[in-house]
Amino acid sequence: MGFLDxxxxxxxxxxxxxxxxxxxxxxxxDRCKQVLRGRIDRRNELGRSNGGFTxxxxxxxxxxxRCFQRIEVILEFDDQRQITEQRIYGGKFITAEEYxxxxxxxxxxxxx
Numbered sequence: 001m002g003f004l005d006x007x008x009x010x011x012x013x014x015x016x017x018x019x020x021x022x023x024x025x026x027x028x029x030d031r032c033k034q035v036l037r038g039r040i041d042r043r044n045e046l047g048r049s050n051g052g053f054t055x056x057x058x059x060x061x062x063x064x065x066r067c068f069q070r071i072e073v074i075l076e077f078d079d080q081r082q083i084t085e086q087r088i089y090g091g092k093f094i095t096a097e098e099y100x101x102x103x104x105x106x107x108x109x110x111x112x
Contacts, residue, residue, distance in 0.1 A: 021081070025073060026099040027059060027091040032067035035094065035102040036060075042081040052084065053077040059091070 023040040036059045040046075046053035055077065058070040071091035076084050086093065 023083075024096065025075070025086075026094045026096055027071055027073065027088060028094050028098075029061055029067060029069055029071060029091050031069045031090075032061065032065040034061040034065060034067065035099050036071065036091070037099060038073060040075070042077070046077055046081065049076070052079055053081060 021042040023042060025038045025040065027036050027038070028034070029036065038057055038059050040055055040057075046055050048054075053076070055075045056073070058072050060068060060070050069090055072089040073091075074087045076086070078084050
């Protein structure tokens with residue numbers, strides 16, 4: 001994969017097909033209900049923990065609803081880098097389909 005292909009994939013909306021170690025998580029803010037997406041590179045972003053790995057990140061929306069609440073996401077992985085436990089504070093996990101539907105709805109109404 002060339003440099004321009006990697007750059008294009010970095011800014012594309014969906015997961016890259018040739019990046020099997022990349023996961024996306026989707027959440028909805030408890031306060032303003034904005035949908036958010038987080039990207040996880042299982043090769044480089046996981047920290048060692050007891051018997052596996054941990055990934056922790058804070059997600060924050062765009063502030064379009066004057067909401068800057070941080071949503072803390074903590075994922076636990078086993079030695080094969082598969083999710084074994086997930087916790088979220090300040091939001092709720094949603095599916096990729098729910099995220100895409102909300103983004104499409106915002107684009108259609110022009111409120112994005």
